[in-house]
Amino acid sequence: MKGILVTNAFWQWRKEAFDSLANALLDAAKKRNIDLIPRTNQDFLCALPDLPAVDGDADFVLFWDKDVRLARMLEQAGLPVFNSSRAIALCDDKTLTHLALSRAELPMPRTVLCPQTFPANGYPDVGFLNQVGEMLGWPLVVKEGFGSFGYQVYLARTAEDAAGIIRKRAGTPLLFQEFIRESAGQDLRLYMVGGECVAAMRRVNPRDFRANIQHGGHGEKYAPTAEETALAAAACRALRLDFAGVDILQSARGPLICEVNSNAHFTALAALTKADIPGSILEHVLQSVVK
Ligand SMILES: Nc1ncnc2c1ncn2[C@@H]1O[C@H](COP(=O)(O)OP(=O)(O)O)[C@@H](O)[C@H]1O
Ligand SMILES: [Mg+2]
Missing domain, CATH: 3.30.470.20 (ATP-grasp fold, B domain)
Structure with a gap:
């Protein structure tokens, strides 16, 4: 059995921790006689409609990254990808x-998706935050769509707090969520x-x-x-x-x-x-x- 382990080439933050995850997966493969080849997402450059050249007879891809476009390309090249590009996205x-x-x-906690704006326009009018507050109560949780380790999750006590948070993140997906106090x-x-x-x-x-x-x-x-x-x-x-x-x-x-x-x-x-x-x-x- 032969597989490809894809990680991200550019990840810097706590790189040792990230590397140790990859090493643990490589060790687990070795113990099971699986030839798992480490690659990064910059190893598969291709000019579409050509598909990425993959290590010939690989049976699967263990995709330890969020580069969903590459995951999709590998699927289009006929490889089973775990998790799938759709699931990762x-x-x-x-x-x-x-x-x-x-x-x-x-x-799930009650949630309101934030109407998305364009980065160049921002949120000149945040009147809708009062409606969000009526639906969810204050304080409420604001989350960026893309975020990890709690860094893009905020607690807004008032509509002004929430406005400050979303104005800095105009153009990105955001949601408001009922704060589960208990x-x-x-x-x-x-x-x-x-x-x-x-x-x-x-x-x-x-x-x-x-x-x-x-x-x-x-x-x-x-x-x-x-x-x-x-x-x-x-x-x-x-x-x-x-x-x-x-x-x-x-x-x-x-x-x-x-x-x-x-x-x-x-x-x-x-x-x-x-x-x-x-x-x-x-x-x-x-x-x-x-x-
Ligand atoms: N609606 C909520 N009410 C109370 N606490 C929350 C709520 N949403 C998130 N949290 C707290 O914030 C943490 C981070 O939120 P989470 O959605 O898991 O984002 P991340 O991807 O950054 O981990 C959670 O582990 C939880 O402790
Ligand atoms: Mg979490």
């Missing part, structure tokens, strides 16, 4: 994730592979409403309930994800999907739970390719 933009999960009628600074991370939960933790952050480790959160061992696992599995089905990190908020009205990550980092979770997450990912890919 849906997860990468939280506004699209939300639409797909709403369609599947999965419970779960402030806490969430669950379920690592799902092939519809099964292979590892889970509760993240707790006493210093910030965002539970992300990057904002001071820490992981605690946690055994998810059947309802939480079923919800995470349903989210993966709706987004057609082979593997994912699913964030769940424990609200007074039950578990709610917060967001879904198609390329979730697993180092901290694997260390906490001793679960072999890269091994599970490779096993799942193997089974899917052999089918």
Whole structure:
């Protein structure tokens, strides 16, 4: 069995952590006698309509990147890509994730998608924020469609706060979300592979409403309930994800999907739970390719 591992050539921030994820996937492949070749997204330049030259007899691509155009090209070249370009694109933009999960009628915090403007126009009139406030209450959460590690997630206490946030991000997808007060600074991370939960933790952050480790959160061992696992599995089905990190908020009205990550980092979770997450990912890919 031969596969290609695609990572991003330009990633700089905490590069060691990023490299260690790739190395863990390469090690897991080696243990299973899979020849997994590391490549980056700059190794496949091609002049369309030619398709990228890929290592001849590769059976699959493990796509550890968000370059959805390259993922699509590799699919067009006839390779099975994990996760698929469609699944990665849906997860990468939280506004699209939300639409797909709403369609599947999965419970999530109440959400309003922000009307999109053009970068050159900005938001000269933000009167609609009063309406958003009436729908969701204050404070509310503002999220950029594209964001990770909690860095593009904000708490707006007033319409003025929200205006300041969105004006700086004109032209990008944005959403407003009901603030789930009772779960402030806490969430669950379920690592799902092939519809099964292979590892889970509760993240707790006493210093910030965002539970992300990057904002001071820490992981605690946690055994998810059947309802939480079923919800995470349903989210993966709706987004057609082979593997994912699913964030769940424990609200007074039950578990709610917060967001879904198609390329979730697993180092901290694997260390906490001793679960072999890269091994599970490779096993799942193997089974899917052999089918
Ligand atoms: N609607 C919400 N109510 C309360 N807390 C939230 C809400 N949305 C996000 N959070 C907190 O912010 C963190 C980051 O948000 P998330 O949507 O997971 O973005 P990211 O992709 O940056 O991790 C979550 O882990 C959670 O702790
Ligand atoms: Mg998250």
